[in-house]
Amino acid sequence: AQSVAQPEDQVNVAEGNPLTVKCTYSVSGNPYLFWYVQYPNRGLQFLLKYITGDNLVKGSYGFEAEFNKSQTSFHLKKPSALVSDSALYFCAVRPPSGGYNKLIFGAGTRLAVHP
């Protein structure tokens, strides 16, 4: 079955330190990969995506993600965390079914950045 795993329910980071939010996926073929962020009482905001090409993709708010095909991972990273980065982060994949933009989401990881 197709699935996305975010192994950490919560990640705690001190402001200014680098952060990593992990994501692995189990989808056949070459899926498209996405990260979304959800702030309290808000919808899902697109951060970045991997379609093809360079394994390191850059997105909004200084975030980047590294695609690793052999490990089927797409970890979200940021060199220096801000308190305002505290939110719920979702990894999502779109299977290469060719057609419609259905996304399979991970369970989410809560990022808490402490001053």
Added chain:
Amino acid sequence: EPEVTQTPSHQVTQMGQEVILRCVPISNHLYFYWYRQILGQKVEFLVSFYNNEISEKSEIFDDQFSVERPDGSNFTLKIRSTKLEDSAMYFCASSDLRDSTEAFFGQGTRLTVV
């Protein structure tokens, strides 16, 4: 910046009642979706809609659910007879025709069935 808008932001309904959740997708988008997120759980795909018909639906999307694009701007999700377990945050999303495009999500409607 264009955005997907959803109304209402919060809906409380009694079990067995019908509810309609409304969405205005981004104007030049052609694919529309509903997802739901039960409190504390992952975001789950419900249905996708293209060219005035359902293109894909999940096992969650049973006969109690229906979607409609009644005019050129709105996209609605109807739940005919709500159950307690329908309580969730419902997200509408839209995307354009490009194969690699991301979906844009609304802020969600929190449905509480009592």
